[in-house]
Amino acid sequence: MPLRDKVIRVGHSPDPDDAFMFYGLSSGKVKLEGVTIDHLLEDIQSLNLRALKGELEVSAISAHAYAHVANRYWIMTTGASMGEGYGPVLVSKQYSSLDDLAGKRVATPGELTTATLLFKLFTDGVDQVDIPFDQIMDRVASGEFDAGLLIHEGQITYAEQGFRKIVDFGEFWARKFNGLPLPLGLDVVRKDLGIDLARKLSYGLRQSIHFGYTHQKEAIPYALQYGRGIGEDLGGRFVRMYVSELTVDMGERGRKALETLFTLGSEKKLIPAVPELIFV
Numbered sequence: 592m593p594l595r596d597k598v599i600r601v602g603h604s605p606d607p608d609d610a611f612m613f614y615g616l617s618s619g620k621v622k623l624e625g626v627t628i629d630h631l632l633e634d635i636q637s638l639n640l641r642a643l644k645g646e647l648e649v650s651a652i653s654a655h656a657y658a659h660v661a662n663r664y665w666i667m668t669t670g671a672s673m674g675e676g677y678g679p680v681l682v683s684k685q686y687s688s689l690d691d692l693a694g695k696r697v698a699t700p701g702e703l704t705t706a707t708l709l710f711k712l713f714t715d716g717v718d719q720v721d722i723p724f725d726q727i728m729d730r731v732a733s734g735e736f737d738a739g740l741l742i743h744e745g746q747i748t749y750a751e752q753g754f755r756k757i758v759d760f761g762e763f764w765a766r767k768f769n770g771l772p773l774p775l776g777l778d779v780v781r782k783d784l785g786i787d788l789a790r791k792l793s794y795g796l797r798q799s800i801h802f803g804y805t806h807q808k809e810a811i812p813y814a815l816q817y818g819r820g821i822g823e824d825l826g827g828r829f830v831r832m833y834v835s836e837l838t839v840d841m842g843e844r845g846r847k848a849l850e851t852l853f854t855l856g857s858e859k860k861l862i863p864a865v866p867e868l869i870f871v
Contacts (some may be wrong), residue, residue, distance in 0.1 A: 598627045599792060602641060602650035603778075605632040606743050607826050608833035609651055611814040612670060615802030616795060618813070626788075634724065635742075635776065636701030643703075649792055650782045653701075654774040655708040658853055661866035663781060663784055665789055668870045669797040670778030670842045673848065674834045675699040676810045678761025679706035680746045682754035683738035684731060689757060693697045695737035700724035704743050705775045705852070709760045711861055728752060742775075744818060752781075772837055774848045780871060789871045800839055846870070 602614070603609040615621035616628050631647065639645055639656040645663040657666065678698075686692055696718045699707040710719060722730065727739035728749070738757060741749055751757070763771040778796060779790040803810035815826040837845050849868060856862035 600647045602631045605817045607814040610817045614810040615799030623702045639703035653705045655705040656703040658862035664779035667778040667793040671774035674761035674773040676765045683758040698727045698736040698739040716833045
């Protein structure tokens with residue numbers, strides 16, 4: 592197929608922050624010459640599993656998952672989701688501390704998610720079970736699990752649904768590593784596309800993010816279609832949390848954060864090895 596007709600499949604999660612980032616591209620208001628973007632929306636754990644098989648040319652994945660797919664993908668410098676003093680939140684209806692959870696059952700949002708990696712890195716002696724992220728609150732509330740690890744908008748809505756915060760891993764990480772951001776999600780591009788096209792796609796995503804920020808009156812309402820019941824104020828807050836300056840370009844702070852995460856994971860034998868980090 593000639594380059595001018597190249598179809599690039601792009602996977603991202605149906606969440607406000609990803610929808611906001613990709614609005615320019617998905618609306619057709621940001622165009623890449625010679626490239627047609629075919630969007631696929633799936634939850635992040637499903638995208639992680641697709642990346643293991645190299646199915647999509649470009650995909651959002653968990654930062655944790657990159658350790659398992661570095662042989663197939665490069666990291667885009669743009670598109671990363673990084674918590675700056677906030678991140679996945681461990682909550683319960685009845686317990687208030689990690690010590691309370693010894694021997695208890697905790698629901699986590701997927702084996703390859705960064706949230707689950709963080710849980711394994713910083714807890715011990717807790718029975719952890721991976722379930723779909725959007726079932727965690729209900730199954731904790733029902734008593735099936737003693738606590739649950741929340742990602743996406745659950746991080747900012749749990750209190751109004753009667754849950755107690757045990758630990759915010761973004762706060763924990765920032766204290767432990769002197770304000771270093773917490774790398775949660777990445778956008779990656781498949782190596783077999785070649786470096787020139789990979790850089791073009793990374794640039795296109797950066798332009799899409801810029802378009803969202805300069806056209807918020809249309810980009811925010813579009814993003815809130817994927818907010819699972821959160822209103823405009825909370826939705827806008829969530830977008831601003833995870834579409835930040837580090838999303839436009841993770842820079843040295845973002846790279847250092849990734850190196851720290853992978854070093855910790857390797858030391859605890861939770862990932863195969865510290866992957867080579869090549870950015871486009």
